Amino acid sequence: MTGLDDGPSVKPPTLYDVARVVGVSHQTVSRVVKGHPNVRADVRERIEAAIAELNYKPNLVARSLATSKSHRIGALVYELLASGPSKIMEGASIRAREAGYLLDIVSLDPENDGGIADAIDLMAQSNLAGLLAFTPTDRVVQALKHASFTIPVSLESETSTWNDDGELKxxxxxxxxxxxxxxxxxxxxxxxxxxxxxxxxxxxxxxxxxxxxxxxxxxxxxxxxxxxxxxxxxxxxxxxxxxxxxxxxxxxxxxxxxxxxxxxxxxxxxxxxxxxxxxxxxxxxxxxxxxxxxxxxxDFADQGRIAVDRLLARIDGTTPAVTTTGPPALVVRSSSGPAPAK
Amino acid sequence: MTGLDDGPSVKPPTLYDVARVVGVSHQTVSRVVKGHPNVRADVRERIEAAIAELNYKPNLVARSLATSKSHRIGALVYELLASGPSKIMEGASIRAREAGYLLDIVSLDPENDGGIADAIDLMAQSNLAGLLAFTPTDRVVQALKHASFTIPVSLESETSTWNDDGELKxxxxxxxxxxxxxxxxxxxxxxxxxxxxxxxxxxxxxxxxxxxxxxxxxxxxxxxxxxxxxxxxxxxxxxxxxxxxxxxxxxxxxxxxxxxxxxxxxxxxxxxxxxxxxxxxxxxxxxxxxxxxxxxxxDFADQGRIAVDRLLARIDGTTPAVTTTGPPALVVRSSSGPAPAK
DNA sequence: TCGAGCCTTGTTAGCGATAACCGGTACGCC
DNA sequence: GGCGTACCGGTTATCGCTAACAAGGCTCGA
Missing domain, CATH: 3.40.50.2300 (Response regulator)
Known part of the structure; x- marks a missing residue:
């Protein structure tokens, strides 16, 4: 299945490991990690050195539990392939990652209606930061309405974006x-x-x-x-x-x-x-x-990006940077021509 | 952006809430949730009733922190669109969900090499249960090799599966x-x-x-x-x-x-x-x-499914149910015909 | 009838982070 | 020289769950 070795299973270092090495409290390390200002410069440097040394990476799961926030966005996808532009997902995924988020995709099984509710349940249990529904169908919208959600939900349609103010699609x-x-x-x-x-x-x-x-x-x-x-x-x-x-x-x-x-x-x-x-x-x-x-x-990739931007903005309560994609472009090729004479 | 209301933000019930309602300890509730056998029938029933009543759903993040395991599989995807069969992702996603897992997809940005390492880092911080790399390229394989991973990694190629034993592709x-x-x-x-x-x-x-x-x-x-x-x-x-x-x-x-x-x-x-x-x-x-x-x-969807099955099996240390997809089928249409006479 | 042993359930201690609180230190000011 | 105020960084509790252990009650056989 793979040629890669899993290597020895050493537990990754924690905040406490770093703290012990440096000789400070774990909280101080946390401050450095989070970029909190009130840390003396020399302490900060020593901690940063230790972090690099140990190759410490914050455990996102633990952070998520402590803050009740997560760094993931759910993406509901329904028959993605059939509708064509998976490019939209690619754009979304890349943008999400840039912002430090991961996209959880859940493909809905076209043949299994109950699956929608299951999928939504599963997402609800993972306290996601938000939910994106691409290429929405009525069934998906219905299911979403009935779900008890406390997170921002954003519906994005393939070729149009639903605006709160009903802006031109x-x-x-x-x-x-x-x-x-x-x-x-x-x-x-x-x-x-x-x-x-x-x-x-x-x-x-x-x-x-x-x-x-x-x-x-x-x-x-x-x-x-x-x-x-x-x-x-x-x-x-x-x-x-x-x-x-x-x-x-x-x-x-x-x-x-x-x-x-x-x-x-x-x-x-x-x-x-x-x-x-x-x-x-x-x-x-x-x-x-x-x-x-x-x-x-x-520009589908751009739409995906923007969808994520908007959702992120809602999550943070800020306003998104750019909210519209470039205009569509007519591409004339030879499948269209003058109307034949009667 | 959406017509859905987010609703009032009430905190979802926890294990302790259920325990308090029933008058037992949280651990007993946990046992019921996990299907542990040694719980008296009447207690179990009362707890199940309370769970339904409160609409309790276990918090997967907390569970993940406690067990250091997660219910997520990372999927590294590189230029998915370009290679065609996103069907493979769909199959994988559906199968994963059936098994109670969520697929985290990370699209690699073709234009941004550093992104690969970032993406892998991000995944590593979320203690994923495993990692699936679809449509691998040499660069992805390289990046994976250099990453220090302690989780099962599975490389799945678009039309062939790498077997440990070098089985026919x-x-x-x-x-x-x-x-x-x-x-x-x-x-x-x-x-x-x-x-x-x-x-x-x-x-x-x-x-x-x-x-x-x-x-x-x-x-x-x-x-x-x-x-x-x-x-x-x-x-x-x-x-x-x-x-x-x-x-x-x-x-x-x-x-x-x-x-x-x-x-x-x-x-x-x-x-x-x-x-x-x-x-x-x-x-x-x-x-x-x-x-x-x-x-x-x-059968791409099947390949996606199988990829997940195999990974899951590796995670659990069991052997997967089915390990090969159906054979490919030659589809003869009219773009091929007899060789022209010299 | 009594102890061995199994059920059943509760208690306690983490998982790895964050956040609120709080006590020192250093500095400036009158 | 004493006191107010930043700043710094440590302590402790907590997020929701699981795992290990402990403890009481029960059944059972000798």
Whole structure:
């Protein structure tokens, strides 16, 4: 299983060990560790030397018990893979660590509903500093509501952040950009393949889609929903009514778009000549699809970072440094083109 | 940021609270909680009633301090996204939770080398029960070697598991299946686009590739390496010498294959007529590539689960229940075909 | 009937840190 | 020279739980 030796099992040094070596009380050592000002310089130096010498590291568990605070943030994750951007987790994890926190991730088992409550219980017992729920679905939100929590909880959606003040959701502006792009190409008949209805992010995108169309005085020809997968996109595009004269297909993410393009090919519809197909997220593969996919790029890693920042700020009762990510960017590739002449 | 109320901040009940209510000592309550046999039935019942009544949950931090054990497993993750199967994490996380453990994930920042050591330090301070390193690279292995650890460490590679006894690596047998498939189609001139050389999994696949060819008395025409991305695959395929008469392109994963197909298209090479292109992993999108990709499927979720099982077994000093995942499966789609006539 | 031995339960002492309190020392000031 | 006030650093209690030991009550066999 591993080629690494575990080495001899020596107990790591404690505050008391350091204190004994230096000849001071453990409390003084604690002060040095915590950076408390009122310690004479020479004492501090001797203690610091001893700490380095012994390679002393504070035991976070003990600290946590004493302070009733912890250095961990729970991250509830639901079918992370299916929704694409695990980049968001990466960003969150890195930022958390920079702040001295560890991210406890708990993947919810899609097949096991009871698991949600169990997972939340488990987290509750570890007095976490806070809880982050990524890619929330209604079920997760429900479960969280029923849990008796005394810690800050932060819901972060894949493409939008819930603000206390209901600030513009990032996902929405991305959808608008996309619709504007397509309308600019002369498209008027749109179809939408949505993400799972239970997902807040999916509903956000669907609503934004309809709103953006309405701005141009247009109405969606139709809409269908599946999960976030290419397979779902394929199925939806196979069942899509071709006779309706649809010229623009807006998929809720890039995977769905990929599946849809594949389905259209088998149905003899060529992209983008007969129909434009667009996605969202700009996963790294989209550029190499055939045809390369027009999509909207979001800075997911940054979102993860910010989510952590905000939570940390709530924990400390301060205000976060930066609270919005960069704007989404429309990435035009060749899966979208002018609307075909009637 | 959230619509959830944090609620009034009441301190959760402790062992002593339960004991006081029932009129027994805290130790007796502890026995009941731990399922210790020697407690009179009626006392046990009264305590259980009180526990339910007060909604008592043991404080895992305190337990951890008292026992110097924890219910957490650290998971070191390096550029998870880039290597594809985050499914492996999902499996691991779920299995861990089933066993009452939480997975602490620590994403290593690719841009920040020092981060590795920091991350390991942080984990060491939390007396974790064990450490899992997924998708290990040489740098991670190095860092782990230098760290003074007293806990079980388990290295798990993306497609192969390191066994103490050097058992057959799963990734290798998958590569063999693929080469056999291609040789069966009449291919004799192979090119390989490998993953990053620093990745153990990448080297494993490359070596397996050469070995499998050798079995048939064949030799690779050439090999190039990038990262795991479609972009790397594109670049490599653009630089690949077409005059060498290559008919089969073996990419280290599906993303690389996707990029390679795209590059071949721009170079006027059609897949699979002029050249067969294959990948590994069978990511959900591969089926919808154009052409659909021939690849090898691994059960990643299962690998994650098993990784946790093995680690848990080491922690307890027992032997794990199941130690091997199901065999990889060759998935033949239309990106591979008969070798073109000379 | 009595002691050996097992149950059952309580007592005490940590785990490794933090925090509140408190007694010295040194310094400045009148 | 005496006293107030910083500063410094030690003592002690505590976080919630577990483990080791102790002690009383019970059963049982001789």
């Amino acid at each position: 990032m996902g929405e502006s991305g959808v608008e950009m996309m619709i504007n792009h397509l309308v600019g190409l002369g498209h008027t008949r749109f179809f939408h393949i949505a993400g799972p209805p239970g997902w807040i992010a999916a509903r956000g995108r669907s609503n934004a889609y309809e709103n953006a169309l309405a701005v141009h005085g247009l109405k969606s020809i139709g809409m269908s929903a599946g999960d976030w997968s290419a397979a779902a996109g394929y199925d939806a595009a196979m069942r899509m009514p071709l006779e309706a004269g649809i010229t623009a297909l807006v998929a809720a993410n890039d995977q769905i778009a990929l599946g849809a393009i594949s389905a259209l090919e088998t149905r003899g519809v060529s992209v983008p000549q007969d129909m434009s197909v667009v996605g969202f997220d700009d996963i790294p593969e989209s550029q190499f699809f055939r045809p390369p996919l027009t999509t909207v790029r979001f | 799963m990734g290798e047998s998958g590569v063999e299946m693929m080469i056999n498939h291609l040789v069966g189609l009449g291919h004799t001139r192979f090119f390989h686009i490998a993953g990053p050389p620093g990745w153990i999994a990448a080297r494993g696949r490359s070596n397996a590739y050469e070995n499998a060819l050798a079995v048939h008395g064949l030799k690779s025409i050439g090999m190039s390496a990038g990262d795991w991305s479609a972009a790397a695959g594109y670049d490599a395929a653009m630089r690949m010498p077409l005059e060498a008469g290559i008919t089969a392109l073996v990419a280290a994963n599906d993303q690389i294959a996707l990029g390679a197909i795209s590059a071949l298209e721009t170079r006027g090479v059609s897949v699979p007529q002029d050249m067969s292109v294959v990948g590994f992993d069978d990511i959900p999108e591969s089926q919808f590539f154009r052409p659909p990709l021939t690849t090898v499927r691994f």
